[in-house]
Amino acid sequence: MKFCSECAHPVTLKIPPDDTRARFVCDHCHTIHYQNPKLVVGSIPVWKKDGEVKVLLCRRAIEPRHGYWTLPAGFMENGESTSAAAMRETVEESGAHIELHELYSMINVIHVDQVHLFYLATLLDLDYAAGTESLEVALFTEAQIPWDQLAFQTTIQTLQFFFEQTKKSDQTTPFKIYYSDITRSRHSA
């Protein structure tokens, strides 16, 4: 940020009165420009048949991580709820018809100022198709997942937790959300 979005004068990075953090402050109109973390929201679309559990992944047609696989997810927009964002991103990227369930993972990606949320979802049919931001969309069992071709740490951790929970035979285990904080990783998120 170089200029004030309200009056076009240059901004200075400084700690405003009654604050403890440096902010971009306009020297002319004195607007303080706060910058805060963004929510990235998506789903884990699950297909169960004949005792086999598969999840739907999308291969990215956009940067970052072009060509790598990910759970359908994207930036939450103003004017929508987290669950509406998860549904929208899933439809946009995979064309999948899903029923959305509980929040399943909440992962802070601190070094990029993002919080990632994934909702559990049931894939309702096999009538899916890559959206404009995906090269292809496909179903994978745990063994089939291209683990070294996954785009983001948040996808890796959410999928690992999901298959771990799925294998636990004791169905009376209370539902647990997966929480994690990532500060640095090999990938951009």
Add this chain to the structure above:
Amino acid sequence: MKFCSECAHPVTLKIPPDDTRARFVCDHCHTIHYQNPKLVVGSIPVWKKDGEVKVLLCRRAIEPRHGYWTLPAGFMENGESTSAAAMRETVEESGAHIELHELYSMINVIHVDQVHLFYLATLLDLDYAAGTESLEVALFTEAQIPWDQLAFQTTIQTLQFFFEQTKKSDQTTPFKIYYSDITRSRHSA
């Protein structure tokens, strides 16, 4: 937003190529200025003694809702996790020493583009004191809470859910997060 924060030229609200939503786009350097929901994060500091359950509330010294009571909470900052934000806001507003537990409520406040998260917390001692953003800080039983003097719907809903859960004698009930979407309310959030 009126001017580009990168080059100071005027921005126009329009739908960029390959997008479906109107964004502020710079007509000069073509930067797209995305605007996304913000996270407001706080805690429910709980004090249990002799079978009595109390929560710590802060009376706001700032707008919006100056003079009204709220759970300690505030905007999550870049470079921190959601739990770190909950801890920081609690300390800043109430001076309380707490131990932070699970995420307890997640409430979308859609008409102001916010997602509110509250963590359950144990108040470790009674050595608390109002911070600069609070007029006073005090402990309340359910019956003592000034329900018509609470600042925000998200505080009201979280406290109602908390006391409802607390009264359930069956302690084997699985831990549940409270989810809600608010689109409009009498208060600003």
